[in-house]
Amino acid sequence: MPDPLRKIEDLACALQELRLHVGAADLQVADRKVNGQLYLSLANACLRNRAALLYGGMGANKTTLVNLLGSAFTGLSFDEVENLMITGHPEQTEEKIVGFIDPRQWSCLPHPSGSPGEEPSPIQVLWTPWARSRWKVINEINRFPSGKQNLFLELLQKRKIGYAGETLELGDTCYFATMNPDFSATYPLDEALLDRISISVPAAQPDFLAGLALAEREREVSELAEALPRLTAEEFRELPGLVAGVRLDGQVELSIISLLRDFTLCERAPSFDKTQLTGGSKPSRGLCAGCHYFNNPEVCCWQVDEGLSDRVRQDLRSYTRAVALLLGLDGSDGLIEVMRAVAPYVIWHRVSPDRTMLERPPYYGAGRLQYVRDLVEKSINRTLNERGEMNIIFARAVDGEISSQEALEELSKSDDPIARLDYVKALERMV
Known part of the structure; x- marks a missing residue:
């Protein structure tokens, strides 16, 4: 065999x-x-x-x-x-x-003067x-x-x-x-x-x-x-x-999608999608000045110029599975750690970090991969911890366990960008 x-x-x-x-x-x-x-x-x-x-x-x-x-x-x-x-x-x-x-x-x-047809x-x-x-x-x-x-x-x-x-x-x-x-x-x-x-x-x-x-x-x-x-x-x-054949559980799938949205969501971009920003309207060109998320170190959107395309989601799923297979890891704990390790390498070459943040210690203008790794860490930890209740409310509304209006009232109180710009907007279409 x-x-x-x-x-x-x-x-x-x-x-x-x-x-x-x-x-x-x-x-x-x-x-x-x-x-x-x-x-x-x-x-x-x-x-x-x-x-x-x-x-x-x-x-x-x-x-x-x-x-x-x-x-x-x-x-x-x-x-x-x-x-x-x-x-x-x-x-x-x-x-x-x-x-x-x-x-x-x-x-x-055949010669150009050959027989017609x-x-x-x-x-x-x-x-x-x-x-x-x-x-x-x-x-x-x-x-x-x-x-x-x-x-x-x-x-x-x-x-x-x-x-x-x-x-x-x-x-x-x-x-x-x-x-x-x-x-x-x-x-x-x-x-x-x-x-x-x-x-x-x-x-x-x-x-x-x-x-x-x-x-x-x-x-x-x-x-x-x-x-x-x-x-x-x-x-x-x-x-x-x-x-x-390596199965990704719901925890990993949710962390991947939330990670992409953390990098991509922008209240000032068309459809809240930062991938649609032109060269002159990026965070490094002053887009975020006055935004209530600006300078919040726990929020990723203002710290990189680009959003992430859906290809990143596909790549994260593929390399998480491949590395888990090579290391013989399975189960939710093992796979989320694989995704945590793999994600910076899938993302760092696709984004331009905020220069004022990148030039500070411990990055000194050169630690671009480490900078992205820290952003990835913040996003995953937030999804698995602080966002737990928010995710449950939204999931219950989607499953019909509570009304969309009830979930909308609860999530409207949250200042989390995914809650405000993704979950709330989705629930408004369901009401």
Whole structure:
């Protein structure tokens, strides 16, 4: 009987023993600590049609780790996976990335002066190995200019590639991208593309102990990679089904929805939805001045410019399930802790924190992930504690246990933004 989870566990151990990935246990889930770069990458490999971005400086083992995982999950050699990868630079053409037309086909076309009604022979695109692969790696994605970034945006959005009138269906695919900090040859990532990147994982340079461990590695990476456990094609196909089998309870689902609303609700935006704000009317441009929620540290809406799209909800559910599966956690307590740990990585690259708050200790202008982690913590704790009575009142009204008018009178007394702008508005439509 195939046991892909056991092989993935063996793979994580082998990467450590072979000195192919040595990192700090910086991701805490309940009472267990694991390396975030490794386990969130493993979670992405268990999913399909989600994109993971590994962000960090040069030599942080981003590209090598993804290619090692590609070798283990697809059964290809390390060199074969490395050859599939595309690397960003401004002169990288669409033909080199997705495909081209074989010029020999032109000699097979009928002459323009051929008989009327004669159908020309169809042009066939020669798709690149990267385009046809179910394991796609985009190395140094921010070295692609905006025009090439639009290609990846369309690819993630439509899950198909179009070229010269031909279309290639991509099917269920694992997507990974790596990104270095801003250099002279890099370009900003488009906000729409960032929203379609499901999770962003910081990759740190090896610390002192990791450096000592890496110094013991004497053989080449490609040689050591041959000793890694490998999944069969059947086991690789089985993984999304195993992830889907992890059930999220009502506590987790409510926390996810409330988290999105905490970041997105805005009393001054159209339909109270901050995703509709234009560039000149964001919290950082003075939108929140005079608002009664402004400067309340327990409220998230004024502390980030952007709202969160529904894609964030889908990504939170997927990665919570995948990480819970990898760690063998279940039950309400375990899953809420997984969601608590995963959520900052799903959100932090999609929002711009309030600069005045971010520049204060303990963030000092650089701790963007920690800043978002603290906002996530406040939202989840508030949902599970202070909002308990509010949630019960609304649920009872929806279930018909109390009248909508009675619930409306109770919730109208609350100053919680979700109560005022979501629950009350929903109840007003029910009365």
